[in-house]
Amino acid sequence: MPMLIGSNWVADAHSTFESINPATGQPNFLISAAGEAQVDQAVDAAWRAVRQPAWRDMLPHRRAALLRAIADGMDRNADTLARLQMIENGKVWRECQAQVASASATFRYYAGVCETLNAEVTPSRGNYLSMTQYEPYGVVAAITPWNSPMTMEAQKVAPALAAGNAVILKPSEVTSSPALELGRIALEAGLPPGILNVVTGLGAAAGKRLVEHPGVRMVSFTGGTASGRAIARAAADKLMPVALELGGKSPHIVFGDADQQAAIESVIGGIFEGSGQSCVAGSRLYVQRGIAQAFIEQLVARAAQLKIDLPDADGAQMGPIASFGHRDKIEGMVGTALAEGGEVLLGGRRPDAAALQAGAFYLPTILGGLGRDAHVVREEIFGPVLCVLPFDDEDDLVDQANDSAYGLAAGIWTADYRRAWRVARQLEAGSVWINTYKQLSIATPFGGFKQSGIGREKGLSGLRLYQQSKGIYWGM
Numbered sequence: 001m002p003m004l005i006g007s008n009w010v011a012d013a014h015s016t017f018e019s020i021n022p023a024t025g026q027p028n029f030l031i032s033a034a035g036e037a038q039v040d041q042a043v044d045a046a047w048r049a050v051r052q053p054a055w056r057d058m059l060p061h062r063r064a065a066l067l068r069a070i071a072d073g074m075d076r077n078a079d080t081l082a083r084l085q086m087i088e089n090g091k092v093w094r095e096c097q098a099q100v101a102s103a104s105a106t107f108r109y110y111a112g113v114c115e116t117l118n119a120e121v122t123p124s125r126g127n128y129l130s131m132t133q134y135e136p137y138g139v140v141a142a143i144t145p146w147n148s149p150m151t152m153e154a155q156k157v158a159p160a161l162a163a164g165n166a167v168i169l170k171p172s173e174v175t176s177s178p179a180l181e182l183g184r185i186a187l188e189a190g191l192p193p194g195i196l197n198v199v200t201g202l203g204a205a206a207g208k209r210l211v212e213h214p215g216v217r218m219v220s221f222t223g224g225t226a227s228g229r230a231i232a233r234a235a236a237d238k239l240m241p242v243a244l245e246l247g248g249k250s251p252h253i254v255f256g257d258a259d260q261q262a263a264i265e266s267v268i269g270g271i272f273e274g275s276g277q278s279c280v281a282g283s284r285l286y287v288q289r290g291i292a293q294a295f296i297e298q299l300v301a302r303a304a305q306l307k308i309d310l311p312d313a314d315g316a317q318m319g320p321i322a323s324f325g326h327r328d329k330i331e332g333m334v335g336t337a338l339a340e341g342g343e344v345l346l347g348g349r350r351p352d353a354a355a356l357q358a359g360a361f362y363l364p365t366i367l368g369g370l371g372r373d374a375h376v377v378r379e380e381i382f383g384p385v386l387c388v389l390p391f392d393d394e395d396d397l398v399d400q401a402n403d404s405a406y407g408l409a410a411g412i413w414t415a416d417y418r419r420a421w422r423v424a425r426q427l428e429a430g431s432v433w434i435n436t437y438k439q440l441s442i443a444t445p446f447g448g449f450k451q452s453g454i455g456r457e458k459g460l461s462g463l464r465l466y467q468q469s470k471g472i473y474w475g476m
Contacts, residue, residue, distance in 0.1 A: 001031045001176070003038065003200045004183040006045035007193030010038060017173055017202065022090040022320040022360040023310050031176045034201035036209050039168075042197040043215040046139040046166035049194025056164070060115040067111035067158060069189035070182075074104040077185060081150060084177040089146050090320040090360070091274055092311045096150075102442075103154035109442045113463050114162035122471075129474040134467040136164035137217035137241075141210045143203075143231075145223045146174035146322050147277040147382075153179055155442070155457055156220045157196065163466035168197045168216070170207055172223075174323055176200040203227065211235070218242070218466065222279070225380075225406075225451050232454070243455035243465055245279065245447060247380040248408030250429070251401040252282030252437065253391075256290045258413035262435070264299050267386070270411060270437040272306060272364045275318050276384035277326075279452075280409040282437060284377060286397055289390040296368065296388055300346045303364050308351050310359070320359040321383060327360040330383035334365060337376040337387075343369040345388070372400055380406065394423060402428045407449030411437040430456075 002011035012032045019028040034042075049055060074081060081103075082096035091099070120132045142156035149171055160167045171179035183198040199206055211219055211234045220243040221231050228246040235242045252270055254263045270282035287295050311319035321327040334348050347365035350356075365385045370377055377387050391397040401410065410429040414420050424432045430448045433439060440446070445456040455465060 001029050001180055001200070003032050003034060004180065004187075004196075004198040005038065005042045006049070006197065007187065010041070012038070019088055019174075019176060020323070021087045022322055022324065023087075025324070025358045025360075028087050029177060031173075031200050033173075034199045034206040036205075038201075039199060039206055039209040039213060042168050042199050043139060043213050045194040046168055046197055047215060049192055050136070050138055050164075050166035052192065055166075055192050055195060063162060063164070064111040064115040066189060066191055067107045067114060067162060070186050070191065071104045071107035071111070073185035073189050074100065074107065074182070077181065078104070081178055081181055084181055085150055085175065086311045086319075088175040088177060089149070089277075089322040090311055092316045092319045095274060096311075099148055099150045103150040106151070106154040106442050107158045110158040110162040110463060113159075113460060117460060117463060127476045129476060131472050133470045133472055134163075134464065135470055136467055138165060139168065139216055140165045140218040140220065140466055141168045141170060141216045143170045143207055143210070143219065143221040143223065144172060144179070146172035147274065147279070149175040149178045152222050153182055155462070156222075157182070159457075159463040160220070160466040161191075161195065163463050165218075165466055166195045166197075168199055168210060170199050170201070170210055173200070173202050208234075212238070214238070216240070220457070220465070221245070228453065243447075243457060244453045245455075245457060246408075246451060246453045247382075247406055248279045248281070248448065248452050249284060249378065249380050249404050249406040250280055250282050250409040250411070251284045251286055251404075251427070252411040253286045253397060253401065253413065253423070254288065254291070254295060255412075255414040255416070255419065256288040257415040259415070259435070260291065260295055260298070263413040264295070264302050266411065266413070266437040267299060268303055268306070271386045272303065272318055272384050273438070275321055275362070277322055277382055278438075280431065280438060281382070282409075282411055283381060283386060284401070284404075285386055285388045286391045286400060287388065288397075289392055292390045296345065296366075300366055303346055303366060306364055308353075308356070308361060308363060310355065318364065318384065320356075320361045322360070324360045326383070327362055330362055330381055330385065333376050333379070333381045333383075334367070334385060337367050337370060337374060340374045340376075341369055342367045342374065342376070347384070372403055378404065394419065398423060398426045402426075405451045408452035409433070
């Protein structure tokens with residue numbers, strides 16, 4: 001599959017990589033891998049396009065119409081987009097469909113923001129009129145992960161375009177095809193060539209060159225914390241702004257007065273949906289000691305009922321891990337937990353079903369008997385592995401929940417609204433859910449505390465993220 005640079009589909013038969021279906025182990029496509037030359041071409045194409053009056057001077061309602069046309073194209077090609085995601089990262093079909101619908105809605109949301117968001121007239125302190133205007137950076141890079149490519153790409157590309165930039169999209173090498181399809185849809189919708197370029201390849205080559213390129217003025221990255229640190233170091237050398245949405249080890253908290261059945265369903269969805277491959281996965285479960293034993297027994301029984309199957313099988317609730325290498329990592333982390341004294345309450349192995357042996361499947365896993373210093377309690381696994389820990393009271397709970405390098409999300413289950421408010425305010429997390437979990441809105445800013453990231457995507461601020469403010473003064 002060729003990459004998109006300007007209006008050209010660029011293939012390199014000598015430098016390719018293989019896309020593998022994690023459910024079957026079979027190859028999907030050969031995809032062209034960009035080197036420095038292709039990245040340089042994409043940056044040049046982006047700058048040529050963003051400087052054209054047709055884009056630079058386009059009125060906001062015209063730009064909004066293009067974003068809506070892209071959303072229309074995504075809706076028409078929804079099954080294709082969902083299938084491409086499914087065969088590359090193994091999410092079950094219904095989740096892929098939902099994520100394509102969410103991605104389309106994101107383009108529509110930023111179309112609305114684009115034509116209604118105002119600049120400001122600021123209070124003057126003299127005989128002048130002062131105002132704030134917002135300008136695009138020019139060329140921005142969007143680097144997206146493999147776990148939810150459609151939603152992540154829309155979450156970055158739509159506001160960056162609405163803000164007036166040209167975008168170079170670099171998808172994960174695990175899930176390149178949805179981004180390429182989005183590029184095709186955008187061209188067909190009438191987006192000027194070069195305003196959206198899709199550069200495929202490995203992070204160590206294409207991604208590194210893109211971040212370090214002097215023509216890239218801003219980078220938005222979602223992925224692992226180690227890669228985020230490397231991008232931040234490169235950005236520091238360039239004095240370039242970045243948005244980093246990184247790892248998480250989110251606490252999911254159940255107090256003794258909670259609606260336990262609702263909490264059990266929420267805990268299961270929070271960690272096992274998408275095979276646990278979510279930055280906000282509730283991977284640390286804290287249960288108040290008085291109800292812990294009974295709650296955990298019911299949780300284990302309910303999680304054992306989940307249907308693990310091929311992603312397009314009827315009723316499938318969990319598909320494979322997105323890659324065989326990542327499954328190996330998850331298995332290694334569970335092995336470490338057992339070596340540290342942990343106990344497998346559920347799962348902890350590959351499924352036995354013959355139909356699943358060729359894929360990268362791993363059973364929903366619940367671990368007990370671990371303390372707060374265990375590696376699997378402190379480190380992101382990014383898989384269907386839940387660590388269960390008891391707590392005694394609010395002070396103990398807050399101390400344990402905040403004892404983490406991460407701070408992306410958290411969930412609280414309690415019938416006491418005063419307690420919910422107290423605890424929510426004390427948790428060091430960018431998103432806190434009360435008596436629900438994993439509810440997400442494109443209209444609400446999203447990001448992390450501590451090593452979970454820098455900056456906020458989504459909402460009105462998600463568009464301003466891709467602009468820089470300018471003060472203008474008119475002498476009176």
